[in-house]
Amino acid sequence: MAQHEIRVKVNGTEHKAQVESRLLLVHLLRETLGMTGTHIGCDTTHCGACTVLLDGVPVKSCTVLAVQADGRAVSTVEGLEQDGKLHAIQEGFWQEHGLQCGFCTPGMMLTSAALLAHNPDPSDGEIRQAISGNLCRCTGYVNIIKSVQYAAAKLRPAAESAAE
Amino acid sequence: MEPRTSAAVCGMGHSMKRKEDPRFIRGQGRYVDDIKLPGMLHMDIVRSPYAHAKILAIHTEKALAIPGVLAVITGETLKAYNLHWMPTLMSDTQMVLPVEKVMYQAQEVAAVIATDRYIAADGVDAVEVEYEPLPVVVDPRKALEPGAPVLRTDKEGKTDNHIWHWETGDRAATERAFAEADVTVKQDLYIPRIHVASIETCGCVADFNKTDTHLTVYMTTQAPHAIRTVFALVAGHVGLSEEKIRIVSPDIGGGFGGKVPVYPGYVIAVAASVVIGKPIKWVEDRMENLQADSFARDYHMTAELAAKQDGTMTALRITTLADHGYTDAAANPSKYPAGLFSICTGSYDIKTAFTEMDAAYTNKPPGGVAYRCSFRVTEAVHAIERVTDVLAAELKMDPAELRFKNFIQADKFPYKSALGWEYDSGNYKAALEKAMERIGYTELRKEQAEKRARGELMGIGICSFTEVVGAGPSKDFDILGIKMFDSAEIRIHPTGKAIARFGTKSQGQGHETTYAQIVAEELGIPAAHIQVEEGDTDTAPYGLGTYASRSTPTAGAAAAVASRKIRDKAKKIAAHLLEVSEDDLEWEPGKFSVKGAPQKSKTIQEIAFAAYTNHPPGMEAGLEAVDYYDPPNLTFPFGSYICVVDIDRGTGEVKVRRFMAVDDCGNIINPMIVDGQIHGGLSMGLAPALFEEISYDESGNISGGSFMDYLVPTSMETPKWETDKTITPCPHHPLGAKGVGESATVGAPPAIVNAVVDALSHLGVRHIEIPMTPERVWNILREKGVAE
Numbered sequence: 025m026a027q028h029e030i031r032v033k034v035n036g037t038e039h040k041a042q043v044e045s046r047l048l049l050v051h052l053l054r055e056t057l058g059m060t061g062t063h064i065g066c067d068t069t070h071c072g073a074c075t076v077l078l079d080g081v082p083v084k085s086c087t088v089l090a091v092q093a094d095g096r097a098v099s100t101v102e103g104l105e106q107d108g109k110l111h112a113i114q115e116g117f118w119q120e121h122g123l124q125c126g127f128c129t130p131g132m133m134l135t136s137a138a139l140l141a142h143n144p145d146p147s148d149g150e151i152r153q154a155i156s157g158n159l160c161r162c163t164g165y166v167n168i169i170k171s172v173q174y175a176a177a178k179l180r181p182a183a184e185s186a187a188e
Numbered sequence: 189m190e191p192r193t194s195a196a197v198c199g200m201g202h203s204m205k206r207k208e209d210p211r212f213i214r215g216q217g218r219y220v221d222d223i224k225l226p227g228m229l230h231m232d233i234v235r236s237p238y239a240h241a242k243i244l245a246i247h248t249e250k251a252l253a254i255p256g257v258l259a260v261i262t263g264e265t266l267k268a269y270n271l272h273w274m275p276t277l278m279s280d281t282q283m284v285l286p287v288e289k290v291m292y293q294a295q296e297v298a299a300v301i302a303t304d305r306y307i308a309a310d311g312v313d314a315v316e317v318e319y320e321p322l323p324v325v326v327d328p329r330k331a332l333e334p335g336a337p338v339l340r341t342d343k344e345g346k347t348d349n350h351i352w353h354w355e356t357g358d359r360a361a362t363e364r365a366f367a368e369a370d371v372t373v374k375q376d377l378y379i380p381r382i383h384v385a386s387i388e389t390c391g392c393v394a395d396f397n398k399t400d401t402h403l404t405v406y407m408t409t410q411a412p413h414a415i416r417t418v419f420a421l422v423a424g425h426v427g428l429s430e431e432k433i434r435i436v437s438p439d440i441g442g443g444f445g446g447k448v449p450v451y452p453g454y455v456i457a458v459a460a461s462v463v464i465g466k467p468i469k470w471v472e473d474r475m476e477n478l479q480a481d482s483f484a485r486d487y488h489m490t491a492e493l494a495a496k497q498d499g500t501m502t503a504l505r506i507t508t509l510a511d512h513g514y515t516d517a518a519a520n521p522s523k524y525p526a527g528l529f530s531i532c533t534g535s536y537d538i539k540t541a542f543t544e545m546d547a548a549y550t551n552k553p554p555g556g557v558a559y560r561c562s563f564r565v566t567e568a569v570h571a572i573e574r575v576t577d578v579l580a581a582e583l584k585m586d587p588a589e590l591r592f593k594n595f596i597q598a599d600k601f602p603y604k605s606a607l608g609w610e611y612d613s614g615n616y617k618a619a620l621e622k623a624m625e626r627i628g629y630t631e632l633r634k635e636q637a638e639k640r641a642r643g644e645l646m647g648i649g650i651c652s653f654t655e656v657v658g659a660g661p662s663k664d665f666d667i668l669g670i671k672m673f674d675s676a677e678i679r680i681h682p683t684g685k686a687i688a689r690f691g692t693k694s695q696g697q698g699h700e701t702t703y704a705q706i707v708a709e710e711l712g713i714p715a716a717h718i719q720v721e722e723g724d725t726d727t728a729p730y731g732l733g734t735y736a737s738r739s740t741p742t743a744g745a746a747a748a749v750a751s752r753k754i755r756d757k758a759k760k761i762a763a764h765l766l767e768v769s770e771d772d773l774e775w776e777p778g779k780f781s782v783k784g785a786p787q788k789s790k791t792i793q794e795i796a797f798a799a800y801t802n803h804p805p806g807m808e809a810g811l812e813a814v815d816y817y818d819p820p821n822l823t824f825p826f827g828s829y830i831c832v833v834d835i836d837r838g839t840g841e842v843k844v845r846r847f848m849a850v851d852d853c854g855n856i857i858n859p860m861i862v863d864g865q866i867h868g869g870l871s872m873g874l875a876p877a878l879f880e881e882i883s884y885d886e887s888g889n890i891s892g893g894s895f896m897d898y899l900v901p902t903s904m905e906t907p908k909w910e911t912d913k914t915i916t917p918c919p920h921h922p923l924g925a926k927g928v929g930e931s932a933t934v935g936a937p938p939a940i941v942n943a944v945v946d947a948l949s950h951l952g953v954r955h956i957e958i959p960m961t962p963e964r965v966w967n968i969l970r971e972k973g974v975a976e
Contacts, residue, residue, distance in 0.1 A: 046306065060222035061215015063441070065387045066474035070895035073387055101215030114213040118205055121864045125696030126212030127219065127387045127441030152903040159895075161387050161442050162696045164867030165903040 030094035034059070035103025043090045049083075050074045052090035053100060061101035061130050065159070072158030075131030076100050082135045084157070101130035104137065112175040113137045122171030124162035132158045136172045144180050146172070192709070193777045198716065199709030200923065203860035207720070208700045217439040220391045223406050225467040228393065229258065231457050232308035233470075234298040234315045235480065236290040239326070239551040239888020240339070241319035243286055246298055251314035256307035260315060261299040261460055263287035269426050271459055273342075274450065276517040277667060278525065280351070281342070282554060284452045284459075289322065291339065291514035292553045293888050294479035299456045301468060324888040325349065328488065328511040328548035339514060339549045351516050354525050355544035357607050362542035365503030369494035373578045375955055379485040379567050381511075381552075381882040382875070383478050383892075384559050385900055386695070388441020390481060391471030392454050394461040401427060403462070404434045407454055410447045410693055411733025412437040414667060416725045418450060419458070421668075426462065437723035443695030444872070445558030448519040448735050449482050479893040482519070482555030483882060486511040487567045491532075491575040499585050499593045501538045504606075506571050508545040510556070516547060518556030519735070520563050521665045521672060527563025528822075530607035531656045534572035535616045535826060536594040541606040551888045560872045560933040562657040562736040573651045573938035577945065578954050587942065588629065591620060591652050602919075609656060611824045615916045619850045620652050620828035626912055627830045627848040640950060645835035645974070646845075647947025650828065651939035657927035658741025658823040667732060673818045674742035675729035676750045678707060680811040682800040684793030685717040688750075691731010692743040693723045697929055698861045699739060703747050705857050706923065710751030711758075712778025712792050729814055737825070737927025740857065741918075746817035748922040753813035757799075761811075762790040764804035823918045823926035827851040829939040835947050837976040840966025842878060842944055844907040851931055852914045855924035866932045867909050873936020875901050881959050948972065 025044045032039050034057060041056050053059045053076070065073030067086050074086040077099035085098075104111035113133045116122060123129040132155060139146060139154040146154070151172045152165070160168060193199030211217055248260040263285035266272040273281050285296055300311030323337045330336055331349040340346050366372055392407035409415050412435040420430035440447060457470040472481070487508050494503040510526070512518065520527045526545045533541050559566070576594075580587040595616040596603050603611040624630075632648050639646045662671035675691040688707055692699065704718035722728055731743060755775065762780035763770045766788055773780045781789035790798075799811035832846040849866055856862050879899035882892035892898040917924030937958060944960050945953055951972040956964065969975035 044306070051305075054222075055224075058224075059215075060219075061217075063219070063388070064221065064471075065389070065441075066895050068474065068895055071387055071474070071900075101213075105214060110213070117213050118209045121206070121860050123209060123212055124698065124864060124868060125386070125388070125440065125442040126208070126217045129212050130215045133213070148908075156902045156904045159387060159900050159902060161385065161444070161872070161900065162868045163864060164869075164871035164909055165906045166867050166909050167864060168903070 028091050030091055032093045033097040035099060045091060047090040048086055049088040049090050049093050050085035053085065059100055059102050063127055063130060065127065070159070072131045072135065073128050075134050075158060077134055077138055080138065080141065082138045099134065101133060104133065111137065112178040115178065116171035116174035120167050120170040120174050122163065122168045128158060128160045132160065132168060136175065140176055140179055144176060146176060193712065197708050197712055197714050197777060199705055199777060200855065200857050202705065202858065204701055204705060204715060204858055206698050206701045207704060208698065219388055219439050219441055220393060220406055220408050221471045223393050223438065225393060225395055228467040228469055229301050229303060229464065230305040230308045231460060231468050231470040232300050232305065232312045233296050233453060233476065234300065234312050234317065236293060236295045236297050238290060238319050238321055239293045239324045240291060240322040242289045242322060244318040244320055247316040250316065251300055251311040254307060254310055254314060256303040257300060257311040259301040259460065259464065260311065261285065261301065261456060266459060269459065271423065271426065271455065274422055274455060276515055278516040278518050278520065280516040282515045282517050284455045292551050293890055294476065294553065296452045299460065301460050301464065324551045324886065326550055326552060326884045326886060326888050328509050328550055331548040331550050339551065349549040351512055351547035351549060352525055353544065353546050356530050357542035358540060359542045361540050362503050362505050365540045366492065366494045366505065369502055370497040371582060372492060372494045373575060373582050374490065374492045375575050375578045377489045377491060377571055377574055378957055379487045379570055380958065381483045381486045382559055382880045383483055383882055383898065384444035384446035385478060385898065386442030386444055386446055389472045389474060389477040390447060390451060390453065392457050393467055393469045394457040395467040396461040396465060398465040402432045402434070403428055403458065404436065405458060406436045406438055408440055408447050409435065409437045410443045410695060410735050412693060412723055412725050413691055413730045414670060414732055415450060417670065435725045437693045440693065440695035444560040445484065445519065445735055446481055447695065448557055449517060451481060475894045478898055479890055480553055482517060482557040483553060484555065484557055484559035485567060489567065489571050491571040493575050493579045495579055499583055499590050501536055501594045503540040504533055504538050504572065506532055506543040510545055510547040511550050511552065512547050512556050513552040513554040514549055515554040516556065517554035521659055521667060523664060524563060528656050529564040529568045531565055531609060531654065532568035532572050533605050533607055534569060535596060535652045535654045537596045538606055543607065552884060558735060560869060561930045562655060565655055566934045566937070569653045569934050570938050573653065574941060574955065577942045581949055581954055587650050588620065588624060591650065592617060610821060611654065612821055613916045613919055614654065614824060614826050615914060616652055616826060618914050619826060619852055622912060622914060623828040623830045623848050623850040626850070627846060629830065632832060645837060645947045647833045647943040647945070649831045649939045649941065649943025649946055651935050651942060652828040653826060653935040655825045655931050655934055656822050657737035657825060657930065658819055659736050659738055660822055661820060662818045670732065671818065672732050673816045674731040674738065674746055675814065675816045676743055676746035677729045677814045678750045678754060678812060680754060680796045682797050684713060684796040686713055687719045687721065688747065689721045689728045690743045691729050692734040692739045694734060697734065697739065697865065698858070702857050702861060703744065706744055706747040707751050710748055711755060737929045740925050741819055741823045741921060741927050742817055744925060745819060745922050746815040749817055750813040750815035753815065754811055757811060758792060758795045760807065761795045761798050761803060765790050765798055820920045823854065823921060825851070825853045825926040825928060825931050827931055827935055829935045831939040831943040833940065833943040833947060835944065835965060837969060837974055840962040840969055842960055842965060844874065844940065846910065847907050848910045849932060850912045850914060851928065852916050853928035853931065854916060854918040854921065854926040857925060862928050863911055865929045866911050869930055869932025870909050870936050871901055871906050872933045874906060874940065877937040877940040877958050877960060879959050
């Protein structure tokens with residue numbers, strides 16, 4: 025199997041790795057780099073547990089090859105907390121009981137964070153649409169939507185002052 | 189209910205933020221697939237493309253030639269250790285790996301051990317198996333016909349596919365009641381196969397140390413202690429001894445009943461680790477999970493009600509054919525082959541009842557596990573709540589009125605049901621009244637009439653369910669002989685902080701928070717300072733695990749009782765410190781004070797310190813207790829749900845517009861968590877009602893075997909759940925609590941079906957099978973001439 029040398033920036037840190045052509049991004053993250061916060065739930069791009077951001081866009085890392093991430097930036101759950109301070113989306117999920125077993129949570133938070141990055145004031149319907157590729161079996165989604173709204177409300181003043 | 193403790197202590201009634209969440213929101217949960225041990229190898233499984241076939245040969249040479257493939261394990265490998273078959277929890281037998289034939293599509297045929305998971309998958313592709321297809325039986329009715337191919341040829345003398353017959357109630361009296369009734373109704377119902385599909389699939393890391401013969405298995409299990417004992421009993425002859433077996437159930441990504449059974453994959457991984465002497469990881473993929481792990485439901489039922497002209501129900505009869513796949517691998521208490529199905533008289537005062545069931549073998553995967561429900565309660569509730577609406581239609585009565593007329597009245601508890609249960613408590617009328625008021629039932633009926641006049645299809649469905657959870661009292665409940673108590677072990681440290689360990693295992697229910705709150709309630713130690721641990725059989729006290737909504741009824745009760753034992757000892761220490769008699773002390777959460785002199789007091793923290801530094805002469809040092817709680821009865825949570833649906837006449841799509849759930853689970857420990865459990869349960873009730881089904885064609889090929897066609901509801905289909913509660917404390921639980929994790933899964937499906945049938949009742953529709961897919965509904969619309 026052909027080997028490739030790739031450089032991937034994960035949560036701001038550049039990693040160099042020698043990978044097989046077929047290695048999936050999710051396995052690069054979990055096995056090669058030891059970042060197990062990104063989970064695998066289906067292998068077929070349906071459940072969204074493996075969602076990470078590739079150059080800021082949510083992708084399901086179980087159907088992205090590691091080589092496709094060469095030269096690009098990946099954001100995972102491990103990068104949400106900054107300088108010991110939780111990201112608003114993390115606070116929201118904790119505050120509003122947006123998680124139970126926690127398995128879908130990293131993917132769900134990254135999808136939500138990407139939504140809020142371009143839509144700081146989403147309606148419940150827009151949140152539902154945004155997370156419709158992320159399955160949760162525990163919560164019934166209602167509290168997830170509240171969690172995203174919590175984060176949106178928390179982030180808005182910051183976004184507004186940045187715009188001024 | 190106002191909390192008795194302060195927000196700083198966070199006992200019962202506080203919506204405490206969950207203690208487990210800080211690790212989950214940081215991606216620092218530790219699930220099975222996150223575990224990586226030095227020298228660890230990977231296992232992948234070769235599965236059968238046929239539903240029934242003889243195995244003529246398994247060729248492993250090409251697989252073994254792949255660099256990195258170390259071994260291929262077949263049935264013959266395991267046969268050398270007599271481990272190719274294993275017992276099921278229901279005293280049947282199940283293949284670990286086949287030697288002669290396969291019995292369902294996706295059955296395990298061989299396992300490849302390799303240095304990495306990609307190479308293991310390459311190895312699976314390279315194993316060549318020669319099969320000779322055999323006749324396939326997928327329909328349980330056909331399975332029981334004379335002349336059907338006998339599937340279990342391994343069972344000597346077996347001449348048919350019948351597994352067992354079970355019945356309860358008074359057959360003759362029920363026949364009489366039906367003969368004498370003013371009105372009788374009869375409804376066939378099929379509850380199809382579904383799958384829990386927890387987002388984390390199943391897997392394990394088996395680690396056998398050849399030097400000290402210790403086996404550690406990290407596995408996705410809801411019942412680690414029972415698994416340890418099962419391993420010791422099944423594999424004792426190959427040297428596994430219970431004191432050297434450690435089962436660790438780390439963070440679990442959803443269980444819902446699917447992580448109770450022992451799947452062949454676990455056993456093969458353990459066997460491989462024992463043989464090779466290295467840690468072996470096996471994690472199934474989603475298709476393996478859906479296609480081979482235990483299914484739920486698959487009951488073909490006929491439900492009949494007899495009643496007087498005024499609507500008084502006089503008798504219930506339900507006849508069921510249960511499809512168990514090729515072996516009975518249900519996860520029921522041993523004495524209950526049909527689980528707790530006899531709860532089927534539901535919330536109604538039906539004096540006479542009879543139910544019988546036959547179970548059949550077919551060429552399908554085994555199972556019969558719960559799908560977030562307490563042992564077949566969902567099937568029972570679906571039958572009674574559906575046939576109640578059929579009766580209402582027959583009598584032209586409002587379904588709410590019919591329910592009010594037949595509810596067991598609040599002053600009749602404890603109530604002995606016709607099929608033998610003693611319902612502990614209930615107030616069914618109050619719950620339905622509240623649900624009707626909250627959703628605006630009268631106005632909705634008006635709106636429905638107006639819409640009907642305009643040709644629009646809107647329906648309102650009610651379900652007033654009674655659950656039976658918390659197995660269970662040892663006189664009736666055991667699994668493989670092990671009684672279904674559960675346990676708590678609490679140690680108070682010198683500085684007044686605590687560690688509490690339990691025989692249960694959370695899979696998302698929030699035990700680390702809820703149990704801490706129970707101890708906080710009983711001892712006044714802040715929940716924040718109570719460390720809860722579960723899932724490691726080396727450290728936790730023995731218990732039967734978490735399923736069937738049993739954790740609060742059993743281990744939660746044990747937490748309260750163990751805390752009270754600690755309080756009893758604390759009282760003696762306080763009396764010693766305050767130099768008064770124990771009788772002169774009174775307790776308020778967190779401290780003992782002298783009656784009439786409240787300024788003279790000792791806090792639990794002061795007492796804990798004294799337990800290690802200044803304990804009374806003649807008393808043992810330390811402050812700890814263990815309790816193995818054997819519940820005197822099950823608990824009977826209940827609720828009334830009302831669902832409003834609109835049906836699209838063009839597509840047949842059912843849209844759940846509103847769903848009001850009023851639940852009663854007795855006293856509540858953490859209202860936020862209880863609400864979350866109900867939301868989740870409702871979603872897992874919506875799923876089989878509208879979307880999920882696993883079916884097979886005549887050759888035994890699966891449909892619904894991947895997330896492509898097994899439709900787990902997304903955020904787009906799931907409505908905004910509305911919840912409320914009534915509180916009827918459990919009279920026998922130390923905290924007055926019941927269980928709640930599964931109520932909504934049980935109660936939601938009939939409410940949704942009743943709503944859809946109600947929307948079409950004026951067209952003569954009396955019943956619709958689930959899942960009520962757009963195709964199924966549209967075909968009815970077309971048949972009735974209302975499709976657009």
